[in-house]
Amino acid sequence: MIDELAGESRLIIKATLTPVVGSTFQPTGFPDLGAAEFERPIGEDKTEQAVLVESVQSLANRLEDVGWDAVDDRPVPPIAGLPYVEVRDKEERFLTSSRLEPHRLAGAYIKQSSIGDKNAGDLMVERLGVKKEVPTDWRSVYRGIFQLDPLCLIHGVFFSDPSWKDYGNPKVRRAITAVIEAHGTRPVVSGGVKRDDVNPTAGESRTSKEGFGFVPFGRTEYTAEKIELDIAIDLEQINGYGLGEAETDLLTALALWEVRSLLGRPMRLRTACDLELQAIDVRRPSGFELPSADALADQIAKAGVAFESGSAPLTAIYG
Numbered sequence: 001m002i003d004e005l006a007g008e009s010r011l012i013i014k015a016t017l018t019p020v021v022g023s024t025f026q027p028t029g030f031p032d033l034g035a036a037e038f039e040r041p042i043g044e045d046k047t048e049q050a051v052l053v054e055s056v057q058s059l060a061n062r063l064e065d066v067g068w069d070a071v072d073d074r075p076v077p078p079i080a081g082l083p084y085v086e087v088r089d090k091e092e093r094f095l096t097s098s099r100l101e102p103h104r105l106a107g108a109y110i111k112q113s114s115i116g117d118k119n120a121g122d123l124m125v126e127r128l129g130v131k132k133e134v135p136t137d138w139r140s141v142y143r144g145i146f147q148l149d150p151l152c153l154i155h156g157v158f159f160s161d162p163s164w165k166d167y168g169n170p171k172v173r174r175a176i177t178a179v180i181e182a183h184g185t186r187p188v189v190s191g192g193v194k195r196d197d198v199n200p201t202a203g204e205s206r207t208s209k210e211g212f213g214f215v216p217f218g219r220t221e222y223t224a225e226k227i228e229l230d231i232a233i234d235l236e237q238i239n240g241y242g243l244g245e246a247e248t249d250l251l252t253a254l255a256l257w258e259v260r261s262l263l264g265r266p267m268r269l270r271t272a273c274d275l276e277l278q279a280i281d282v283r284r285p286s287g288f289e290l291p292s293a294d295a296l297a298d299q300i301a302k303a304g305v306a307f308e309s310g311s312a313p314l315t316a317i318y319g
Helices: 056-065 120-128 138-148 162-167 235-239 245-263 293-301
Strands: 010-019 037-043 046-054 085-088 094-097 113-115 176-194 215-234 267-270 273-284 314-318
Touching: 010 235, 010 245, 037 176, 046 056, 046 215, 056 176, 056 245, 113 120, 120 138, 120 162, 176 245, 215 235, 215 245, 235 245, 245 293
Parallel strands: 085 314
Antiparallel strands: 010 215, 010 273, 037 046, 046 176, 085 094, 113 314, 176 215, 267 273
């Protein structure tokens, strides 16, 4: 199934979503901005009202979340055999990992930890093969990242730190991008009240600021003619890492597995934004059928890629 993507530069998927309850939804909101409303071009001199339902950065987090068991603090079984860095304190209590940190391998808790008898930052310099006053050997960087945590080559990593300035602050952009937009939108303005049946009368030290009394509030949700999830996997970028065929196929299967897993689970994005999948359309390449999550998990398991650290995570000690 991965072979069908040979020579393709992008895999582009459009999924149609609809609210589970009623016909309204609550879009993502931003501090001091509210919902991200915009006018979407739909033809010559024509636009329609649209709203951002879920941002690129939020969906990147959701794609990563499908691979992490938050209850047991470890990867889910289909990707449990892949290397990553976990961070524990001196009492060996789990803190975070390269699958959870915003900057992944370059996360603050990892950089400030020790791995064995080395500072984690120094170990990264060694593993990535970067040197001072020498042009960055990107193939060495990609190989080093792949051996530490291959998912960083899917979701990106940026070694931005003053201590890295002499090494060029290597950066790998995301190879997978996704966003949810609603088109043909209309606001739905409603409201409610926070009740206080114990003592509805406000008084000294019993104001709405402290949570007492009846407090009315307003809210704005939206309806839409259509809600669409767009996903693009940059196959050209993945192929451009210069890894072996098995490693490249593994990265492609990982990206597809995350997409399939996201589409196959309930998509309750927030309190009043519970969406369900209506249809999947692979727009590019034409005729490609998105494999099932189980089939992709099987391909990941049979990838036959050897990792230096084996299947056990590399443990970093913080503090």
